[in-house]
Amino acid sequence: MSVPPRHPSLYEVNARVHLRRLARETGRSRAALDDIPDAWLRGLSACGLSWIYLMGAWETGEAGRRVSRSNEEWLRGFHDLLPDLREEEICGSGFAVAGYRPGQDLGDPDALARFRERLHREGLLLMLDFVPNHTGLDHPWVRDHPDYYVHGTEDDLARRPQDFIALDLSGGRTVLAHGRDPYFSGWPDTLQLDYGNPALREAMIAEVRRIAGWCDGVRCDMAMLVLPEVFRQTWGRDAQPFWPGAIAAARKENPEFVFMAEAYWDLEWTLQQQGFDYTYDKRLYDRLRSGDAGPVRDHLRADPEYQRKSVRFLENHDEPRAATVFPPDRHRAAAVLAYLSPGLRFFHQGQFAGRRKFVPVHLCREPEEPVDPAIEEFYRRLLACLNRQAFRDGEWRLLECGPAWEGNPSHDGYIAFAWGGEGEQLLVAVNYAPDRGQCYVPLPWTDLAGRSVRLRDLMGTAEYDRDGGSLLSPGLYLDIPGWGCHVFAVEEER
Structure with missing residues (x-):
C-alpha cells in the first residue's frame, strides 16, 4: 500500500x-x-x-x-x-x-x-x-x-x-x-x-x-x-x-x-x-x-x-x-x-x-x-x-502583493503563493477580481539573485525571461485580466 x-x-x-x-x-x-x-x-x-x-x-x-x-x-x-x-x-x-x-x-x-x-x-x-x-x-x-x-x-x-x-x-x-x-x-x-x-x-x-x-x-x-x-x-x-x-x-x-x-x-x-x-x-x-x-x-x-x-x-x-x-x-x-x-x-x-x-x-x-x-x-x-x-510534498508560503504604482489599488485583488521542494520553485498568482489589475510580487527565493530566470506558465503557453534579482525586489510585475491566473515554474533560463 x-x-x-x-x-x-x-x-x-x-x-x-x-x-x-x-x-x-x-x-x-x-x-x-x-x-x-x-x-x-x-x-x-x-x-x-x-x-x-x-x-x-x-x-x-x-x-x-x-x-x-x-x-x-x-x-x-x-x-x-x-x-x-x-x-x-x-x-x-x-x-x-x-x-x-x-x-x-x-x-x-x-x-x-x-x-x-x-x-x-x-x-x-x-x-x-x-x-x-x-x-x-x-x-x-x-x-x-x-x-x-x-x-x-x-x-x-x-x-x-x-x-x-x-x-x-x-x-x-x-x-x-x-x-x-x-x-x-x-x-x-x-x-x-x-x-x-x-x-x-x-x-x-x-x-x-x-x-x-x-x-x-x-x-x-x-x-x-x-x-x-x-x-x-x-x-x-x-x-x-x-x-x-x-x-x-x-x-x-x-x-x-x-x-x-x-x-x-x-x-x-x-x-x-x-x-x-x-x-x-x-x-x-x-x-x-x-x-x-x-x-x-x-x-x-x-x-x-x-x-x-x-x-x-x-x-x-x-x-x-x-x-x-x-x-x-x-x-x-x-x-x-x-x-x-x-x-x-x-x-x-x-x-x-x-x-x-x-x-x-x-x-x-x-x-x-x-x-x-x-x-x-x-x-x-x-x-x-x-x-x-x-x-x-513541498513547502508552501503566502506572498504579499504590492501596488504597481502609487494610487493603483488593483493589487488588492491578487492572491499569490509559492511552493518549493525537490529542486522545484513554483509560483501561483491569481487576480481574483472582475477587472484587470497590476501588482508586484516579491519572490521568496534568495538564490535567484545574480541568475537569469525563465518563468514558464504551466497552465498556458507563456514564457518570460527575467533577471533573478529583480524578482526579489521590487518583485515580479503582473498585469492580469480579471479572474486571470498563472502557475509559473521558476527555472534557469535556457
Missing part, C-alpha cells in the same frame, strides 16, 4: 450511479465493482490522485427506499432532473445506512475487498462513509437495541411530526427521533442515535473498528453533530466525547487509518484537535463563491498545520455543481486557488467534464450531459500541476 503525499488528492465516486452507468455503457443488465476496468483505475492514479472515495457503498434498507420513493418534495426534484425516472432508480439515500455491510449493488460479499486490493495495486487508497449521527429506519439496532436511539413522547410527535416517528416495536408503540442537526427538520429516512447512552458510544466505536477492516479511511458524515456541545444544543442531553476514543480504537489495529470530517460552523479546529486528519474547508468554499479576494487571502493566513488538514473543494455530493456556481473564468481562478493551496484536494466525479446537473444521493442514475471541452482541458492542466512533487 502506497503512502500518500503530505497534500493528497481525492476523487469522489457515487458507487451506485457509476455502476449503473457502466452497465449501460457495456450493454449489461447490471455491473459490479469487479467490472470496473483496471485501465480506469490506472488512469485515476496517473492523474496524481491518492484516494478514491466510494460514496454510498453500504446497505440501504427497504424502509429508506420507501421514504425516498414517497416523499413528495423529493420526488418533484427527482423528476425535474430525470423526467423519465423509474421507481427502481430511486435507491434510497446512501446515508440512511441499514448496516455497515457492502450493498448488494456492489457485487458479491467479497467484491469490495477485491476492489480495494485492485486500488492498492494502482497506488490508490479507499475511503468509505461512516455516518455517526443516525442510522436508517430498519437498522437491526431499531429492533434489538431501541435504547440506542433518542426517544420522544406522543406530545413531541404531535407538536413536531417532522422530527419524530412512532414505530411498533417489541415493547409496544415507541416514539423515536429522526436524525437531524439543530437548524433543520429531521431527515425522515433516519433515526437519531443517542450519544448520552454509553452503550451506544461503545457500539459505534465497535462499528468504526469493523469499518477500518474494509478500507483505508472514512469520511465522517456531519461529524460535528456528535460533539457534546452540539448534541446538547440539539437534544438537550449531556454526552461524553466520542471521537477521541473512536479514532484511537481504529488506529490501535490500523495505525495509518485516516479520518476525514464533514464539518461546519467553525468547528473544524475542534475536530482536528480530537484526532481528525482532515476537515472540510467550507469557509474557503464560501469565500471563493463570494468572489472577494480579501477574505480568501485572509483565510490563507491561518495556521499552517490547520491548512494542511483542510479539505479544499469546489463541489461534492452536498454542494451544487461548480460549473453552475462559478462562471467559467471564475471557475478556473477558484480552482487554482483551492486546489493549489495546501491540504487535501477533493474532486467530485463529473467535475472535470463540467457537469452542471446535481444528482441527489437517493438516485442511482444521472442525466446525460455533454462534456465541456474547455473545462476538461483546464482540469487536465491543473492535474498535471498537482502531479509535480512540490505541490504534493
Whole structure:
C-alpha cells in the first residue's frame, strides 16, 4: 500500500450511479465493482490522485427506499432532473445506512475487498462513509437495541411530526427521533442515535473498528453533530466525547487509518484537535463563491498545520455543481486557488467534464450531459500541476502583493503563493477580481539573485525571461485580466 503525499488528492465516486452507468455503457443488465476496468483505475492514479472515495457503498434498507420513493418534495426534484425516472432508480439515500455491510449493488460479499486490493495495486487508497449521527429506519439496532436511539413522547410527535416517528416495536408503540442537526427538520429516512447512552458510544466505536477492516479511511458524515456541545444544543442531553476514543480504537489495529470530517460552523479546529486528519474547508468554499479576494487571502493566513488538514473543494455530493456556481473564468481562478493551496484536494466525479446537473444521493442514475471541452482541458492542466512533487510534498508560503504604482489599488485583488521542494520553485498568482489589475510580487527565493530566470506558465503557453534579482525586489510585475491566473515554474533560463 502506497503512502500518500503530505497534500493528497481525492476523487469522489457515487458507487451506485457509476455502476449503473457502466452497465449501460457495456450493454449489461447490471455491473459490479469487479467490472470496473483496471485501465480506469490506472488512469485515476496517473492523474496524481491518492484516494478514491466510494460514496454510498453500504446497505440501504427497504424502509429508506420507501421514504425516498414517497416523499413528495423529493420526488418533484427527482423528476425535474430525470423526467423519465423509474421507481427502481430511486435507491434510497446512501446515508440512511441499514448496516455497515457492502450493498448488494456492489457485487458479491467479497467484491469490495477485491476492489480495494485492485486500488492498492494502482497506488490508490479507499475511503468509505461512516455516518455517526443516525442510522436508517430498519437498522437491526431499531429492533434489538431501541435504547440506542433518542426517544420522544406522543406530545413531541404531535407538536413536531417532522422530527419524530412512532414505530411498533417489541415493547409496544415507541416514539423515536429522526436524525437531524439543530437548524433543520429531521431527515425522515433516519433515526437519531443517542450519544448520552454509553452503550451506544461503545457500539459505534465497535462499528468504526469493523469499518477500518474494509478500507483505508472514512469520511465522517456531519461529524460535528456528535460533539457534546452540539448534541446538547440539539437534544438537550449531556454526552461524553466520542471521537477521541473512536479514532484511537481504529488506529490501535490500523495505525495509518485516516479520518476525514464533514464539518461546519467553525468547528473544524475542534475536530482536528480530537484526532481528525482532515476537515472540510467550507469557509474557503464560501469565500471563493463570494468572489472577494480579501477574505480568501485572509483565510490563507491561518495556521499552517490547520491548512494542511483542510479539505479544499469546489463541489461534492452536498454542494451544487461548480460549473453552475462559478462562471467559467471564475471557475478556473477558484480552482487554482483551492486546489493549489495546501491540504487535501477533493474532486467530485463529473467535475472535470463540467457537469452542471446535481444528482441527489437517493438516485442511482444521472442525466446525460455533454462534456465541456474547455473545462476538461483546464482540469487536465491543473492535474498535471498537482502531479509535480512540490505541490504534493513541498513547502508552501503566502506572498504579499504590492501596488504597481502609487494610487493603483488593483493589487488588492491578487492572491499569490509559492511552493518549493525537490529542486522545484513554483509560483501561483491569481487576480481574483472582475477587472484587470497590476501588482508586484516579491519572490521568496534568495538564490535567484545574480541568475537569469525563465518563468514558464504551466497552465498556458507563456514564457518570460527575467533577471533573478529583480524578482526579489521590487518583485515580479503582473498585469492580469480579471479572474486571470498563472502557475509559473521558476527555472534557469535556457
